[in-house]
Amino acid sequence: MKVCVKLFGTLPAYYPGCYPDMGLDVEIPAKTSVAELVDLVRIPPEQVAIVAINGMLAKGNQLVPEGAEVKLFQPLNGG
Amino acid sequence: MSFLRVNMTTETVQWEDIPEEYSLLGGRALTSIMINNEMSATVAPLGVENKLIFAPGYFTGTPLINTGRLSVGAKSPLTGGIKESNVGGTVAYSLARLGIKAVIIEGKAVGDKYFLLNIEAKNTASLVSADNLKGMRTYALAKKLHEEYGEKKSITCIGPAGDFQLHSASIQSTDLDGRPCRAAGRGGLGAVMGAKGLKAIIVDRQGKIPSEITDAVGFQKAARAYAKDVQNDEFSGQVLPEFGTAVLVEPINAAGAFPTNNARFGQFKGIGKISGETMARVIKERGGKTQHKGCSQCIIDCSNEFVTEKGEYVTSSLEYETIWAMGGMIGNDNLDAIARLDFLCDDIGIDTMNTGAALAVAFDAGYREFGDADAAISLVEEVAAGTEMGRLIGNGPNAVGKHFNHSRVPTVKGQGMAAYDPRAIQGMAVTYATTAMGADHTAGWVVDKNLEAFGGTVDAMEATGQVEISRNAQIHMAAVDSAGICDFAQSGLATEAGINNVFTMMAAKSGQVFGREEWTELGRRVIKAELEFNRKAGFTKDDDRLPPMFYNEPLPPHNVVVKVSDEQMDSTFDFLRNTP
Numbered sequence: 001m002k003v004c005v006k007l008f009g010t011l012p013a014y015y016p017g018c019y020p021d022m023g024l025d026v027e028i029p030a031k032t033s034v035a036e037l038v039d040l041v042r043i044p045p046e047q048v049a050i051v052a053i054n055g056m057l058a059k060g061n062q063l064v065p066e067g068a069e070v071k072l073f074q075p076l077n078g079g
Numbered sequence: 080m081s082f083l084r085v086n087m088t089t090e091t092v093q094w095e096d097i098p099e100e101y102s103l104l105g106g107r108a109l110t111s112i113m114i115n116n117e118m119s120a121t122v123a124p125l126g127v128e129n130k131l132i133f134a135p136g137y138f139t140g141t142p143l144i145n146t147g148r149l150s151v152g153a154k155s156p157l158t159g160g161i162k163e164s165n166v167g168g169t170v171a172y173s174l175a176r177l178g179i180k181a182v183i184i185e186g187k188a189v190g191d192k193y194f195l196l197n198i199e200a201k202n203t204a205s206l207v208s209a210d211n212l213k214g215m216r217t218y219a220l221a222k223k224l225h226e227e228y229g230e231k232k233s234i235t236c237i238g239p240a241g242d243f244q245l246h247s248a249s250i251q252s253t254d255l256d257g258r259p260c261r262a263a264g265r266g267g268l269g270a271v272m273g274a275k276g277l278k279a280i281i282v283d284r285q286g287k288i289p290s291e292i293t294d295a296v297g298f299q300k301a302a303r304a305y306a307k308d309v310q311n312d313e314f315s316g317q318v319l320p321e322f323g324t325a326v327l328v329e330p331i332n333a334a335g336a337f338p339t340n341n342a343r344f345g346q347f348k349g350i351g352k353i354s355g356e357t358m359a360r361v362i363k364e365r366g367g368k369t370q371h372k373g374c375s376q377c378i379i380d381c382s383n384e385f386v387t388e389k390g391e392y393v394t395s396s397l398e399y400e401t402i403w404a405m406g407g408m409i410g411n412d413n414l415d416a417i418a419r420l421d422f423l424c425d426d427i428g429i430d431t432m433n434t435g436a437a438l439a440v441a442f443d444a445g446y447r448e449f450g451d452a453d454a455a456i457s458l459v460e461e462v463a464a465g466t467e468m469g470r471l472i473g474n475g476p477n478a479v480g481k482h483f484n485h486s487r488v489p490t491v492k493g494q495g496m497a498a499y500d501p502r503a504i505q506g507m508a509v510t511y512a513t514t515a516m517g518a519d520h521t522a523g524w525v526v527d528k529n530l531e532a533f534g535g536t537v538d539a540m541e542a543t544g545q546v547e548i549s550r551n552a553q554i555h556m557a558a559v560d561s562a563g564i565c566d567f568a569q570s571g572l573a574t575e576a577g578i579n580n581v582f583t584m585m586a587a588k589s590g591q592v593f594g595r596e597e598w599t600e601l602g603r604r605v606i607k608a609e610l611e612f613n614r615k616a617g618f619t620k621d622d623d624r625l626p627p628m629f630y631n632e633p634l635p636p637h638n639v640v641v642k643v644s645d646e647q648m649d650s651t652f653d654f655l656r657n658t659p
Contacts (some may be wrong), residue, residue, distance in 0.1 A: 008329050009318050009354060020329070020356045047313065049531035052333035055346060055636060057530065057539065073330035076527055077314045077569060 088186030105137025108154025108561035120615035136563010140175025172375035176286030188276025204363035241269030245473030293590030312570035325355030349412025367468025403498035404435025410449030436495030
């Protein structure tokens with residue numbers, strides 16, 4: 001099944017030419033979790049801290065539904 | 080080092096040796112503990128007895144990177160409690176290199192007199208008449224003072240909002256380019272400066288007095304290791320230079336915690352137009368600077384220069400909190416308008432966050448429509464014009480709420496909250512409610528622990544564990560603010576080895592044993608002094624509460640309310656209140 005993965009911060013650097021609002025169309029097996037999806041797009045897991053699926057904050061073990069828009073964000077500091 | 084004590088009533092300056100009890104303190108520890116020791120908590124914030132203290136951090140002036148931080152302390156006219164407002168730029172480093180540990184402003188100028196304080200060197204400072212500068216905006220003022228006193232001066236000043244003694248007035252300080260764009264924004268300390276009759280402090284930037292360090296070799300070694308950690312960290316080394324703090328816009332919105340339309344929603348439809356990624360792209364396309372050094376001793380360069388389509392300077396630096404306050408909070412998705420509002424607030428000398436929240440309350444009450452950027456710009460201009468509405472906006476969200484008889488006012492202790500909705504990040508509910516500062520995010524920023532590791536090491540929308548992480552963050556941050564370490568250079572102390580470098584430097588500078596226990600004790604001592612001052616000023620546990628809207632109105636899209644109970648809030652610092 002297909003999902004759309006959007007990368008923010010400096011994460012697009014893993015996909016040259018990719019901008020945050022473009023998104024990557026990714027083919028994933030059914031019952032793929034958030035953590036497995038991060039693995040599939042070959043971004044080091046320590047580089048991803050916050051994940052949102054269809055606008056809602058997601059946990060690592062949550063399954064990614066078909067057609068989902070998945071946003072990946074880096075660890076944050078500051079304020 | 081010396082204290083410079085300035086009496087505005089008698090128009091005299093006095094240089095003092097540092098009493099032993101203050102010799103190992105700096106920054107927030109010095110301002111908060113001195114205020115609690117030296118001053119009655121019941122004084123009028125804008126009266127003759129309030130003291131306004133400027134103190135560089137303990138490490139400021141040493142070779143350690145990112146320590147150009149100044150704590151400004153006083154009793155706040157906005158909250159009625161103690162306040163430490165923190166600012167970067169060049170002033171803290173300049174004071175430290177002149178051997179000045181703190182500048183203490185006392186008394187109040189007689190009649191309508193107005194002054195500049197010109198600090199030329201150690202033991203050389205004077206008050207200069209400045210009656211003609213009252214009402215001047217900060218950019219024009221900084222330009223004029225640089226022309227008259229020379230370029231190599233740091234200017235710390237107030238604008239018209241401070242002159243009017245409005246409760247959201249900021250103290251602006253110049254960056255490395257001489258622009259008054261760094262703000263000690265929170266708590267209305269610009270009003271205290273205005274009430275004292277002090278328009279600006281001019282500090283010579285060419286001081287060369289070395290910092291007193293007992294073990295200079297040991298200090299240098301730990302300082303180098305610290306700098307390397309900050310440089311190698313992904314966030315401080317790469318993300319912040321590229322996007323600045325604006326990188327937070329998208330993830331906080333994704334978490335449903337981006338207060339929108341006066342915190343009626345947790346997500347903003349126009350987020351893509353005001354995100355850090357969009358801001359960086361716009362700045363680059365227009366020939367501005369996404370990476371810019373704003374503060375002395377900085378190696379991160381999180382500042383930026385936002386420019387018009389023609390490449391003309393608009394403002395520096397456009398930050399996350401302002402993008403929220405002048406963006407989502409008032410329903411405005413126009414990045415150029417946000418940048419303009421940021422500039423106006425710096426120029427008029429007013430806190431962007433409190434002003435955004437004040438505008439949001441006015442819009443929520445029906446005074447204007449959410450998203451009306453032109454109205455927001457006009458209203459901020461009215462602050463400088465001194466109209467009735469301008470004064471309301473300039474006095475903050477509570478003043479606006481009272482005027483419109485509108486109850487949806489997102490403040491604690493009178494101070495507008497920051498850009499993290501406490502319903503979607505419940506750890507921030509604890510920080511907003513329990514810090515002595517009023518709804519303040521830097522007092523205990525627990526966003527990371529609430530959201531990271533794929534959804535947080537604690538559940539962001541539950542109360543469990545939130546008191547403990549907020550308490551620990553607040554104690555830690557009080558120590559960081561006292562050391563004078565920049566919030567964004569905390570990557571250098573994020574690991575066990577990193578924090579040990581800080582302990583090593585504390586020990587090397589002071590010549591005393593310093594470890595985790597002393598670090599925690601420092602933070603606890605600061606918070607204890609602040610809570611004690613507020614208690615003497617009349618604050619009770621009932622003041623450690625969020626406004627009803629956060630308990631009663633579920634926040635979309637997660638539809639949650641604050642679940643941290645009153646008892647849990649009270650347990651945050653009970654142990655400090657009950658110990659001698």
